[in-house]
Amino acid sequence: DAHGTSACLITKTDTNPFFVKMREGAEAAAAEAGITLRSYAGKIDGDHETQVAAIETCIADGASGILLTASDTSSIVGAVTQARDAGLLVIALDTPLDPIDAADATFATDNFLAGELIGQWAAATLGDEAANARIAMLDLAVSQPTVGVLRDQGFLTGFGIDVKDPSKWGDEDDPRIVGNDVTAGNEEGGRKAMENLLAVDPTINVVYTINEPAAAGAYEALKSIGREGEVLIVSVDGGCPGVQNVADGVIGATSQQYPLLMAAKGIEAIAAYAADGTKPENTPGKDFFDTGVALVTDQPAEGVESISVEEGKALCWG
Amino acid sequence: MSDKTDDYEAVVQASRGEAVADFSKARASALDRVQHALHVNPALVPLVVLLGSIITFGLLLGTKFFSPFALTLILQQVQIVGIVAAAQSLVILTAGIDLSVGAIAVISSVIMGQFTFRYGVPVEISVAIGLLAGTAIGCVNGWLVAVMKLPPFIVTLGMWQIVLAANFLYSANETIRSQEIETEAPLLQFLGTTFKIGADADGRGGATFTYGVIFMVLVVVFLAYALRHTAWGRHVYATGDDPEAAQLSGVNVKRTLISVYGVAGLICAFAGWALIGRIGSVSPTSGQLLNIESITAVVIGGISLFGGRGSIMGTFFGALIVGVFTLGLRLLGADAQWTYLLIGVLIIAAVAVDQWIRKVAA
Amino acid sequence: MSDKTDDYEAVVQASRGEAVADFSKARASALDRVQHALHVNPALVPLVVLLGSIITFGLLLGTKFFSPFALTLILQQVQIVGIVAAAQSLVILTAGIDLSVGAIAVISSVIMGQFTFRYGVPVEISVAIGLLAGTAIGCVNGWLVAVMKLPPFIVTLGMWQIVLAANFLYSANETIRSQEIETEAPLLQFLGTTFKIGADADGRGGATFTYGVIFMVLVVVFLAYALRHTAWGRHVYATGDDPEAAQLSGVNVKRTLISVYGVAGLICAFAGWALIGRIGSVSPTSGQLLNIESITAVVIGGISLFGGRGSIMGTFFGALIVGVFTLGLRLLGADAQWTYLLIGVLIIAAVAVDQWIRKVAA
Amino acid sequence: MEPILKARGLVKRYGKVTALDNCDFDLNPGEIVAVIGDNGAGKSSLIKVLSGAVIPDAGHVLLEGRKVRFSSPNDARAEGIETVYQTLAMSPALSIADNMFMGRELRKPGVMGSVFRQLDRARMEKIARDKLSELGLMTIQNINQAVETLSGGQRQGVAVARAAAFGSKVIILDEPTAALGVKESRRVLELILDVRSRGIPIILISHNMPHVFEVADRIHVHRLGKRLCVIDPKDYTMSDAVAFMTGAKEAPAA
Amino acid sequence: MEPILKARGLVKRYGKVTALDNCDFDLNPGEIVAVIGDNGAGKSSLIKVLSGAVIPDAGHVLLEGRKVRFSSPNDARAEGIETVYQTLAMSPALSIADNMFMGRELRKPGVMGSVFRQLDRARMEKIARDKLSELGLMTIQNINQAVETLSGGQRQGVAVARAAAFGSKVIILDEPTAALGVKESRRVLELILDVRSRGIPIILISHNMPHVFEVADRIHVHRLGKRLCVIDPKDYTMSDAVAFMTGAKEAPAA
Numbered sequence A: 001d002a003h004g005t006s007a008c009l010i011t012k013t014d015t016n017p018f019f020v021k022m023r024e025g026a027e028a029a030a031a032e033a034g035i036t037l038r039s040y041a042g043k044i045d046g047d048h049e050t051q052v053a054a055i056e057t058c059i060a061d062g063a064s065g066i067l068l069t070a071s072d073t074s075s076i077v078g079a080v081t082q083a084r085d086a087g088l089l090v091i092a093l094d095t096p097l098d099p100i101d102a103a104d105a106t107f108a109t110d111n112f113l114a115g116e117l118i119g120q121w122a123a124a125t126l127g128d129e130a131a132n133a134r135i136a137m138l139d140l141a142v143s144q145p146t147v148g149v150l151r152d153q154g155f156l157t158g159f160g161i162d163v164k165d166p167s168k169w170g171d172e173d174d175p176r177i178v179g180n181d182v183t184a185g186n187e188e189g190g191r192k193a194m195e196n197l198l199a200v201d202p203t204i205n206v207v208y209t210i211n212e213p214a215a216a217g218a219y220e221a222l223k224s225i226g227r228e229g230e231v232l233i234v235s236v237d238g239g240c241p242g243v244q245n246v247a248d249g250v251i252g253a254t255s256q257q258y259p260l261l262m263a264a265k266g267i268e269a270i271a272a273y274a275a276d277g278t279k280p281e282n283t284p285g286k287d288f289f290d291t292g293v294a295l296v297t298d299q300p301a302e303g304v305e306s307i308s309v310e311e312g313k314a315l316c317w318g
Numbered sequence B, C: 001m002s003d004k005t006d007d008y009e010a011v012v013q014a015s016r017g018e019a020v021a022d023f024s025k026a027r028a029s030a031l032d033r034v035q036h037a038l039h040v041n042p043a044l045v046p047l048v049v050l051l052g053s054i055i056t057f058g059l060l061l062g063t064k065f066f067s068p069f070a071l072t073l074i075l076q077q078v079q080i081v082g083i084v085a086a087a088q089s090l091v092i093l094t095a096g097i098d099l100s101v102g103a104i105a106v107i108s109s110v111i112m113g114q115f116t117f118r119y120g121v122p123v124e125i126s127v128a129i130g131l132l133a134g135t136a137i138g139c140v141n142g143w144l145v146a147v148m149k150l151p152p153f154i155v156t157l158g159m160w161q162i163v164l165a166a167n168f169l170y171s172a173n174e175t176i177r178s179q180e181i182e183t184e185a186p187l188l189q190f191l192g193t194t195f196k197i198g199a200d201a202d203g204r205g206g207a208t209f210t211y212g213v214i215f216m217v218l219v220v221v222f223l224a225y226a227l228r229h230t231a232w233g234r235h236v237y238a239t240g241d242d243p244e245a246a247q248l249s250g251v252n253v254k255r256t257l258i259s260v261y262g263v264a265g266l267i268c269a270f271a272g273w274a275l276i277g278r279i280g281s282v283s284p285t286s287g288q289l290l291n292i293e294s295i296t297a298v299v300i301g302g303i304s305l306f307g308g309r310g311s312i313m314g315t316f317f318g319a320l321i322v323g324v325f326t327l328g329l330r331l332l333g334a335d336a337q338w339t340y341l342l343i344g345v346l347i348i349a350a351v352a353v354d355q356w357i358r359k360v361a362a
Numbered sequence D, E: 001m002e003p004i005l006k007a008r009g010l011v012k013r014y015g016k017v018t019a020l021d022n023c024d025f026d027l028n029p030g031e032i033v034a035v036i037g038d039n040g041a042g043k044s045s046l047i048k049v050l051s052g053a054v055i056p057d058a059g060h061v062l063l064e065g066r067k068v069r070f071s072s073p074n075d076a077r078a079e080g081i082e083t084v085y086q087t088l089a090m091s092p093a094l095s096i097a098d099n100m101f102m103g104r105e106l107r108k109p110g111v112m113g114s115v116f117r118q119l120d121r122a123r124m125e126k127i128a129r130d131k132l133s134e135l136g137l138m139t140i141q142n143i144n145q146a147v148e149t150l151s152g153g154q155r156q157g158v159a160v161a162r163a164a165a166f167g168s169k170v171i172i173l174d175e176p177t178a179a180l181g182v183k184e185s186r187r188v189l190e191l192i193l194d195v196r197s198r199g200i201p202i203i204l205i206s207h208n209m210p211h212v213f214e215v216a217d218r219i220h221v222h223r224l225g226k227r228l229c230v231i232d233p234k235d236y237t238m239s240d241a242v243a244f245m246t247g248a249k250e251a252p253a254a
């Protein structure tokens, strides 16, 4: 009986639909398992201090476990250790900690892989033209948070471009890259960044975007100069509006991740731990539990595994 | 020889027609004329800076920058900030500040979208409700400032957090997609409607305008008129200059303040509408930096944060200066981080130049 | 009967010892004493609000909140904001504002870390260099405000962007991991050192303090002393009250301003050091909200944004009030957005209560 | 004769200080009443109540026998009471014309005025210029120059001209010559007499005894927040007045 | 006799306005010089140059024959020149004692003072209280009350007391009685005479001719930004002075 058990969910923000859905998923699973769930979130992506304070609050609150999507994967380790020392089960969701075993378990998407898939798809779709591609890179923020770097570098790797230092974007010198600009992960930023890069080079034909809102903004910029049909836009997330945008041809392909699964798995694990102290296991062969990533597109490319928009819609999260 | 019976005041009794104090009219040099022009029209300095930077980037970048396409692109990029900064100018002219402008814009756009899509309210009415909501929030700000006499910084800091949180709670962070709006409620995107002048046969290049850009210009012109040519405008300046003096000399300071914050809220709500036009969709996460960006435009435009001095045209030029620099630096190849840094330098430099020109001219 | 020869001034010639103006001493009621206490010690209002909110949450939450562990946890959670808010108070007392505080704290911590790890500089020297860098940035702010006479809002807005971008460029966005610091340069984490009072056998529960918390208290006490008991402190108040009058009555306003911004920079650099202690690692993305959070604490603490009025103890209580509300609301089960919304309400309410108490008492 | 302006039992407290302590006041039609008193006696507080700038804690004001409740200076102005405050109450950054017409701006005739609410600048400037030169108070180079560019004396002059131009029932002047030079003060005194000759009564606060005795019809002596007595300048000397006001001599029964 | 303070060829322009137009000035040891002139004649500008508050565009100032370059009021104060400005220059939120010692605070003796730089409040308050009562200017209930709680007249008194207490070489007073009542003005005049009897020379700006003629040893007539003439009050009447100052009469050769 899980009565009296409580758990915490700490997300990077609760303004990003990704985390909103994750929270809804966790709430539903918690209600089912009879667990009380408290949710916390940073004010902005990268708001690390609020997450530390949240962990402390969970300890004070006597929670059994914490589900955490860390804003700063290595800085948070101290607070996580404190929680584990206090007897809480800490599970990293979506974003692995650094080092990964600082958490009791990790249920996550492989963000580099997510980027790699759309990179491979874009290269395969262009075929020989990939050699002459004009690529715009729409990243997250000048502070270069890790998700953004992993997806960006994954995309370039998948596309076949040398990424130089894989821990930062913008140091590449491949002439096919027109430039990097930042979007704050929203439509407005996506549009402005796209416009800026189009002013540099109006012949851009491949656009990497950090997430689907940024992709939607980029599309508006292209539409306003009448080039929306001639450019490949790729993105990451697989939210329902994003998948719908793939269906509508706004986005060519997107890498879908599964926050609801992460949340549900996390709650299950905490319930089990509270009941008899068992800890969750990793996906065989990996040092975390991979909740998977799938490329969603209706124009499958040869050699790149993908699912259809129909399938994507069935799995989408918001 | 002096004694207290001396009726010395009689000396001046006769000379009633004479001048008491007069300014020397000599040296009406070119410098004088410049100074006078600056006093009468404080927006001249930012205009000079704007033209200077356009010319500089034009020389450095050639037609890449100096094309109808790039120049009108800047207008499109600054339209939201420009509209919000017009609202911000009003508030700052009264010696206030409004940190909630961005939050008001966003919640208004969310209300327009959610009323249309969640509740099925006709889109015209939803837009009206959104505009009303923005105005209402502005009026609450104004009431707290004018009647409760709380400092504007605090009132709008609190309101910012309240409105933003309410926005996320209400919208459940859901985006309404561009394609849905286009088919079901195109009026929401009305201010995004584009028209081109001088494009090529395929409709590419050339000057591109949107109704949002036109709207921004109209707001600025309208406010410039209202501030300069109506009693309300004079009262706004007087309130910002010295609220106590304004009250004593017959201005209803409370009403003026509430109207200013209310109008600012309305303009921000329009900015929210224009935002839908610009990004196509209704997104509750937009507009988070609008407060800082609008204040930056106002200050670069030469309006004093202490109230009562400056002109709304200056704000318009201030917004354009930031736009010109941002695009210009990107086209010159500065990366995002460097651009961010250089805009910081620009902010300080623009104000320093402004001070310097005024000092030299004075 | 009147004529101008009447030497009416002679009437008052004799009565030299008499009082010119005197206050009625009647009605020295309890209310009067409250008013006097409030005037002499403006931090009383936030103290009352603080105690009231601790008691309220204590009643609502019982020992979950009202335990040494939870109460000292609040201290730990507010330490960084508390230190930065102390710096912010100084600046606001001079009628300025410092938007760059967070950026200064972060770049200082990055410098301490990078000098130690990238260049192999001994950690003591790296810390000193970090503190110096913070001070230097503060002095540049001060110079721009005092000598170039630019508005503090703009100077520090620009500096915020410049320092933040420089921080990202310099650090290459690299975090220095806690584990490395612990083994190679533990001095960087010095202010994070914990000690417990009254913990159980396993070291759990009980009151937990860190050197950072102690440091915050020391900074506040030190500044309270300096502001109240040294000439420099009086000059800070005079400068904020009326800079022109201060200058005319013998205060070196420029030097005072530069020293204030410089000291603020130094304190922020210390906050950067404490930040390493708190989060374990050196992370260039921390501290982005410190400017707004510190201003909030200052204002809730009753320091006027117009300068010259208020006390640093008030700021300390202000920071604690926010900490108490945040933890209390969370423990009560409010989710993040509701907490933000309620903090927004708190900000406005705290200032309204402050105004009201002063009005009633006056 | 029924006073045009009458106050009874006015009380105004600022915290511990009682600025007005059950104070009475009377102004008869067509007369100049001077209010004299020590610094801090409460003279400015009294006229602030009469002009609507301060709301009294107790007591009432009667205008032409009607009880009036002013809650702002605008209310008093609407009744024809114009005031020059000790602090002048001008907006430094605005022009002389703007300041003169603040709160009672003239609009253009026709649609421009009624629909677009456009100010009739030309007309306001002309009137402002006329008023200033008619009163002979000063030569202003440019009616559009900002008030902050004027000297203290010039500002004082503009404030007085504004009151004289618009006051239809009562004009109140709080130390209008304090900052003025000999010549400028003289002009203001002449102006005061001019205004009275137009039949408008005036309340004049001043510390300058010769001026007070020269122009006042009656003198209200204020002491410790209340009316001590009212004297006729023809019956008493300046020395008497000063003695009453400072408490050196017993005041006559009011 | 060598003047203690001497200025030659001072020029100060504010934009188009020339506030000082090649102005000279002399103050002899132990004397009271009054400066009179119309509003806007440049009197305040002159004394702001002499007291370091304004740096002149041209010209120079000699103190006891030495050329001095004041770049702030502090420089002038360090030389023993104290000034009461027309605007008073007080920090409203600070106490009377704080204001009196602003910029020259006393520190505790011993380590507390030298290392911890602690102010000696008790001593400063005592001195402030003594100075105020010694000058008999006013009764202050509490030396620690904020200046903003004082009436205009009381503030004026504190400012004058501050200058009188610290001025060792020259005391400059810019319209010190403008806002004061009869009794309070009287006190200030007595104070001025007291100070002279201590051998300290005084510069007094005033629009009050009887006061000027009562206390001044010489009168500097200022007109259109420069010294028009210097007259001895024993040789001329007030009417003469006013006539010179307003330009109604030709001035005597300086």
Ligand SMILES: Nc1ncnc2c1ncn2[C@@H]1O[C@H](COP(=O)(O)OP(=O)(O)OP(=O)(O)O)[C@@H](O)[C@H]1O
Pocket (backbone or CB within 6 Å): D014, D017, D018, D019, D037, D038, D039, D040, D041, D042, D043, D044, D045, D046, D086, E149, E150, E151, E152, E153, E179, E181
């Ligand atoms: N706004 C205020 N707040 C607090 N006290 C005030 C305020 N206004 C006036 N007082 C106090 O009320 C008393 C009367 O002030 P008032 O200004 O009416 O005097 P007055 O007779 O006009 O003096 P003066 O001749 O110096 O102008 C004084 O003690 C003054 O300090």
Ligand SMILES: Nc1ncnc2c1ncn2[C@@H]1O[C@H](COP(=O)(O)OP(=O)(O)OP(=O)(O)O)[C@@H](O)[C@H]1O
Pocket (backbone or CB within 6 Å): D149, D150, D151, D152, D153, D179, D181, E014, E017, E018, E019, E037, E038, E039, E040, E041, E042, E043, E044, E045, E046, E086
């Ligand atoms: N800071 C300033 N900026 C611009 N003009 C100024 C400034 N200070 C003084 N002036 C101008 O200089 C001239 C002389 O001013 P000043 O104050 O010296 O006159 P004053 O003789 O003291 O007059 P009053 O008797 O009215 O005090 C005036 O025309 C005034 O407007």
Ligand SMILES: O[C@@H]1[C@H](O)[C@H](O)CO[C@H]1O
Pocket (backbone or CB within 6 Å): A012, A016, A018, A019, A045, A094, A095, A147, A211, A236, A237, A257
């Ligand atoms: O890490 C997260 C998620 O993977 C999601 O894409 C939302 O934005 C990022 O910050």
Ligand SMILES: [Mg+2]
Pocket (backbone or CB within 6 Å): D043, D044, D045, D086, D174
């Ligand atoms: Mg008065």
Ligand SMILES: [Mg+2]
Pocket (backbone or CB within 6 Å): E043, E044, E045, E086, E174
């Ligand atoms: Mg003067």
